Amino acid sequence: MPPRPESADPVIRLEDAVVAYREDMALQEVSLTVYRGEWLGILGPNGAGKTTLLTVVNGLGRLLRGRAFVFGREITRGCPASLRRRIGYVPQVQRIDPRMPISVREVVRLGACGRVGLFRRPRPADERLVDFWIDRVGIGPLSGRPIGHLSGGEQQRAAIARALVQQPEILLLDEPTTGLDRTSRVEILDLVRDVHRERAMTTLMVTHAHRRAAALCDRVVLMKEGRIWGEGPAAAMLQAETLNRLYDPEGEQG
Amino acid sequence: MDLSIWGYGFMQNAVLAGAFGGAACAAVGVLVVTMQLSFLGVAIAHAAFAGALLATILGVPPAVGSLAFSLAAVAAVGPLADRGEFSPDAPIGIVFSLTLGLAFLFMGLLPGPRTEGLDLLWGSLLTVSRADVALLAGVAFAVGLLVLLFFKEIQAVIFHRELALAVGMPAQPIYYGLLIAVGLVITASLPSIGGLLVFTLILNPAAAAYQLTYSLRHMFLIAVAFGVASTWAGLVGSWLFRLPSGATIVLVSTAIFIAAAAGSPKRRGKAR
Numbered sequence: 001m002p003p004r005p006e007s008a009d010p011v012i013r014l015e016d017a018v019v020a021y022r023e024d025m026a027l028q029e030v031s032l033t034v035y036r037g038e039w040l041g042i043l044g045p046n047g048a049g050k051t052t053l054l055t056v057v058n059g060l061g062r063l064l065r066g067r068a069f070v071f072g073r074e075i076t077r078g079c080p081a082s083l084r085r086r087i088g089y090v091p092q093v094q095r096i097d098p099r100m101p102i103s104v105r106e107v108v109r110l111g112a113c114g115r116v117g118l119f120r121r122p123r124p125a126d127e128r129l130v131d132f133w134i135d136r137v138g139i140g141p142l143s144g145r146p147i148g149h150l151s152g153g154e155q156q157r158a159a160i161a162r163a164l165v166q167q168p169e170i171l172l173l174d175e176p177t178t179g180l181d182r183t184s185r186v187e188i189l190d191l192v193r194d195v196h197r198e199r200a201m202t203t204l205m206v207t208h209a210h211r212r213a214a215a216l217c218d219r220v221v222l223m224k225e226g227r228i229w230g231e232g233p234a235a236a237m238l239q240a241e242t243l244n245r246l247y248d249p250e251g252e253q254g
Numbered sequence: 255m256d257l258s259i260w261g262y263g264f265m266q267n268a269v270l271a272g273a274f275g276g277a278a279c280a281a282v283g284v285l286v287v288t289m290q291l292s293f294l295g296v297a298i299a300h301a302a303f304a305g306a307l308l309a310t311i312l313g314v315p316p317a318v319g320s321l322a323f324s325l326a327a328v329a330a331v332g333p334l335a336d337r338g339e340f341s342p343d344a345p346i347g348i349v350f351s352l353t354l355g356l357a358f359l360f361m362g363l364l365p366g367p368r369t370e371g372l373d374l375l376w377g378s379l380l381t382v383s384r385a386d387v388a389l390l391a392g393v394a395f396a397v398g399l400l401v402l403l404f405f406k407e408i409q410a411v412i413f414h415r416e417l418a419l420a421v422g423m424p425a426q427p428i429y430y431g432l433l434i435a436v437g438l439v440i441t442a443s444l445p446s447i448g449g450l451l452v453f454t455l456i457l458n459p460a461a462a463a464y465q466l467t468y469s470l471r472h473m474f475l476i477a478v479a480f481g482v483a484s485t486w487a488g489l490v491g492s493w494l495f496r497l498p499s500g501a502t503i504v505l506v507s508t509a510i511f512i513a514a515a516a517g518s519p520k521r522r523g524k525a526r
Contacts, residue, residue, distance in 0.1 A: 058420055085422030099520050101288065101470045102413050110413070113406045114422025121406075146468040147413075166421060 008035035011170060011202050012057055016066035019052050026052040028226040029066065039196055039203045041217030041234065045247050048223040050206040051092070054172045057204065058087045070170070085114040087170045088163030093156055093179055098148035104158050105143040108134055111165030126165075133161040137191060153184040160188070164195060171196070173205040177213055189213055211238050222246050265489075267387050268379040268499075271446040272485030274390040276455055278439045279447070280481030281397045283460030284474050285432050288412045293346050294331050295436060295456050300353040301327035302440045303449030306374045307360035316374060317389075320444050324437030327353065332433050336415070336426075357449075377448020379489060379499050386445045393442040397435055401474060404428060409470055447485075451500045455481055458507035462514035480510050 012034040019027040027049045034040050042050045055061030056068055059079020067076045070083055079087075088111070111133075112126040122130075134143050137157040142150060147158065156176060163171060173192065177185040193216055196203045207213045214220050220237040222230035224246060230237055260266070286295040305323025306316035327349060334345045364371045373381075401408060407428045410418035418425035436456075443452045459480035463473045488503030 060416060060420060081422040081424060083422075084420060087420070089417070089420040091416070091420075097290075099464060099468075100413065101464070101468050101473050102409060103468065106409060106470075107413065110406075110410050110417065110421055113410060116406075118407070118424070119403060162417075162421075 008037070010034065010069075011036045011071055012204075013069040014053075014056065014066065015068070017056055017063055017068055018065040019049075019056060019061050020064045025226050026061075027056065030226070030228055031066075032221065032228065032231075034202060034204065036202055037200050038219060039193075039205070039217045041214040041220040042204060042206045042223060043208075043214055043220060043237075043243075043246070044223035044229065045249075046208070047225070048229075049226040050223055051174055052226075053223070054089070054174055054204060054206060057170065058084055058089050058172060060089075081114065085166060086168055087172060088166045088168030089172045090156070090159045090163050090174060090176055092174045093152050093159075096148040096155065098146070100146065100148045102147055103143070104139060104145050104147050104150065105130065105134065107147045107158055108143075108161045108165055111162040115166065129165050129167070130161075133164045134158075136164075137161045138187070153180045153188075156180065156184075156188065160191070167199075169201060171201050171203045173203065175206055175208055178208060185213075189216060211243070214238055264380055264382075267382050267384060268446075268489055269486065270387045271379055271382045271390055272489055273482050274387065274394040275443045275447045276459070276481035276483075276485035277478045278390065278394040278397050279443060279452060279455035280459040280463075280477040281394075281401060281474060282432075282436045282439045283456040283458075283481070284463065284470075284477050285408070285412070286436060286456060287460040287464050288470070288473075289432075291335055292457055293343070293350065294335055294433075296453055297331055297346055297350040297353060298324050298327045298433075298437050299440050299449060299453045299456070300350060300357060302437065302444060302452075303374060304353050304357040304360060306444050306449070307357055307364065307371055310370050310374070311360060311363055311365075316370075316444065317441055320441040321437070323353070324440055325434065328430070328433040328437050332430055336429065373448070374444055375449050376498075376500050377444070377446050377451050379446050379485070380492070382446040389442045390446065393439055397439060400431070400435055404431075405471075408432065412470070448500060451503060454504045454507055455484065458511045459484060462507075462511040465511075465514040465518035465520060468520075480507065480514075484510065 010033045014030055014032045016029045016031055017027055018029055042053060044050055052061050056063060057070060059075055062078065063076050067074060070079060073083065109122060109130045112122045112130065116122050116126060134140055137160055139154055139157050142154060150158065177188055215234050215238060217234050220234045221228055222237055229246060286292055302320035302324040305319035309316045309319025331346050331349050361368065361371050407423055410423055411425055411428050415425050415429060440452050447455060460477045462480050463476035466476055467473050484503050484507035487506040488499040491497045491502035492499035
C-alpha cells in the first residue's frame with residue numbers, strides 16, 4: 001500500500017529542481033516528494049532525466065536552480081558525506097576493466113567504508129555484513145574473484161550488495177535489470193522487493209521500459225525531456241496508451 | 255668482482271637514492287596506472303622539469319620551482335580528468351606540450367654550459383648528495399604512510415570515484431591528494447633520477463605489476479620491488495659495463511615490463 005502523503009514522513013523533497021550539463025537541461029523545474037517506505041518507479045525514454053533525478057538525491061548531481069531536501073536537510077549545495085552514507089546507490093552497469101586489481105568482496109566492502117570513516121578498518125561486524133549480503137544476492141562462490149571477471153548480471157548483484165552493506169535508508173537503483181536475462185531480472189527484482197519491505201527502505205528505481213518492474217512499485221513517475229510528465233499509482237500510469245504516448249518522440253508534452 | 259666500490263660514500267648515496275626513489279616512483283605509479291592517468295603523470299613530470307629549470311635561472315633551489323610547476327599541472331589537468339564528461343586526452347596533451355615548450359625555453363635561457371639543466375633532465379644517481387637522499391627517503395616514507403593510512407579510500411577512488419563519493423567517502427580530497435603525491439615524488443626524484451627517467455620509473459614497474467596480480471596490496475609490493483630492482487640494476491650496469499645508469503634503468507625496467515606482460519595470467523585469461 002502506498003503511504004498516505006498527509007500522514008507520512010517526506011524523506012526526499014525537490015522544489016523546482018533544475019540541473020544542466022553544459023548546454024543541455026537535464027532536469028527542468030522538477031518538483032517531487034517521496035515518502036518514507038515508498039517504492040517509487042521512474043520511467044521514461046532515454047534522455048528524460050531519470051538518472052539525473054537520482055544523482056540529485058545523493059549529491060552527485062548539482063542543482064543549477066531550485067531546492068532539494070533529503071531527510072529534512074537542505075542539500076541544494078551538495079549532499080554532505082554524513083547523508084550520502086545513508087543513501088545506497090546502484091548506478092547503471094558499466095564496463096569494468098577485467099584487469100582491475102579489486103575483488104568482488106573488496107567492492108562489496110566499499111559499502112561499509114564510508115561509515116567506518118578515515119583511519120579505521122572495517123570491524124568484524126562490518127565484515128559479517130559484507131558476507132551476509134554477498135550470500136543474499138547469490139554471489140557467495142564468486143567473492144574472491146576479480147570484479148572485472150564477473151558477468152554483467154553478477155556485477156549488478158555485487159553492486160546491490162555493496163549498496164545494502166551501507167544499510168541505507170534510501171536505495172537508488174538505476175536500471176538494475178537492464179541487460180540481464182529473464183531469470184536474473186526476476187531474481188533481482190524479487191530481492192529488491194523483499195529487502196525494501198524487510199528494511200522499510202525508501203526505494204527509487206529507474207527503469208527504461210520494463211513495465212513488469214515498474215508494476216511492483218507503489219507509485220510511478222513518468223519523465224520526458226527533463227520534466228515530470230505524469231505521476232500516480234503504478235496501475236494507472238502503466239496503461240499501454242499512456243506509455244505509448246510517453247515513448248512516442250512526436251508525442252505531446254504533459 | 256671488485257666490490258670495493260661499495261665502500262665509497264657516493265656509491266652508498268646512489269644505492270639509497272635508487273632504493274627510495276625507485277620505491278616512491280613505483281608506489282605513485284600504481285596510482286597513476288590503475289586510475290588510467292598515465293598521460294597525466296607525463297604532464298606532471300615535464301612540468302616539474304620546466305619548473306626546476308626556471309628556478310635554476312632565477313637562482314632559487316630547483317625543488318621550489320619543480321614543486322610549484324607540478325602542483326600547477328595537477329591543478330590544471332586534475333579537474334579535466336575528473337570531469338568524466340569527455341575524453342581528457344586533448345587538454346592534457348596541450349598541458350603536456352606547453353610544459354615541454356617551457357622546458358625548452360628555459361633550457362635556452364639558461365646561461366653557461368647548461369650542465370645544471372642537463373643534470374635535471376638525465377639525473378645523476380652517482381653524484382646525488384646526502385640532502386637529496388634524505389629528501390627522497392622522507393618522500394618515500396610519506397608515500398608509504400599515505401598508502402597504508404588511506405588504503406581503503408585509495409582502493410575506492412581507483413575503482414570508481416563516483417561510487418566512493420556516493421558511499422560517503424571524501425573522494426575529491428583523496429583524488430587530489432594522490433595527484434599531489436605524484437607531484438611531490440617527481441619533485442624529490444628530479445636531482446637524482448632526472449626529468450626523463452622519472453616517468454619510466456613511475457610507469458614501468460607499476461604497469462608490470464598490473465600484469466601480475468588482481469590484488470591492489472600485492473600490486474604495490476610488486477611494483478616497489480620492480481622499481482628498486484630497476485634502479486639497482488642500472489647502478490650495477492653502469493659500474494660493471496660503464497653504461498650510463500639512466501639508460502640502463504630504462505632498459506631494465508622495460509625488460510621487466512615485457513617479461514611481466516608475456517607471463518601475465520591476465521593475458522592467458524583473455525586468450526581463453
